Amino acid sequence: MYNVLSLGAGVQSSTLAMMYAKKELSPMPDFAVFADTQGEPKAVYKWLDWLEKQLPFPVYRVSKGNLKKDSLRLRTSKVTGLKYIRSTVPFYLFNDGKAKGLLMRGCTGDYKIQPIKVFVRRKCKIKNKETNVQVNMIIGISTDETVRMKPSKVPWIKHVFPLIENNISRQDCLEWFSKNNLDVPPRSACIFCPYHSSAFWADLKKNSPEEFKEALEYEKDVKKIYKQSHQWEDPKYDISIHSKNNLENFANEKETNQLDLFDAECEGMCGV
Secondary structure, eight states, X not given: OEEEEEOOSSHHHHHHHHHHHTTSSSSOOSEEEEEOOSOSOHHHHHHHHHHHHHOSSOEEEEOSOOHHHHXXXXXXXXXXXXXXXXXXXXXXXXXXXXXXXXXOOOHHIIIIIHHHHHHHHHHTXXXXXXXXXXXXXXXXXXXXXXXXXXXXXXXXXXXXXXXXXXXXXXXXXXXXXHHTTOOOOOOOSOTTOTTOOHHHHHHHHHHOHHHHHHHHHHHHHHHHHHHTSTTTXXXXXXXXXXXXXXXXXXXXXXXXXXXXXXXXOOOSOTTO
């Protein structure tokens, strides 16, 4: 049996990691895995560098590739010859200026969940149809996010939720860091994630202008590349990473009319 921490490097999973390090929780993880989309803010990578040094168990960083680049890749169908984009990021879709919802989300499964499963299977030397090995996958979901609790779809993985079991909320996690005189972990999610709130974008523009500029350029690239695809070439369609169709124009809004659907961090479990 293996105990593996799915480390998103956000508030909840960082709290779990540190609580294990201080022996406030048990059993100790054999190792932790961080699935890197290569699109996190610099603050997250800096935090992860610090966190790794505090833990008595190893942290492995795995990655499928660069989500930002992959999501802008224009593909050509071998059957029809038509240009298309495999939907990976849940962009906002507009039709004649009217919001029509979000495109399909594949980033969580493809760039978070699957890379962790592949690594764990190899690390624990689990063969196909394995029955005598079990991995307890420790996931940082708190009491205010119970809707995100899902059973594993893999027979050799069992999802466990220590924060839920110990009645710990996200606020409790924040207070834990304060009580231990430690800095609070940064928000963990890709810079260009469409699920960020308007308040997040305004804060990013004010406190991290370089990363905000990166998000602006990404949105422009998204709009451009999607127009080159067969499915979205019609002028009536538009694609955006902001709920009001233009990040630059609406980034200064203070109301949170665009929700943080994963409570400000992505632990790799949204959408499962």
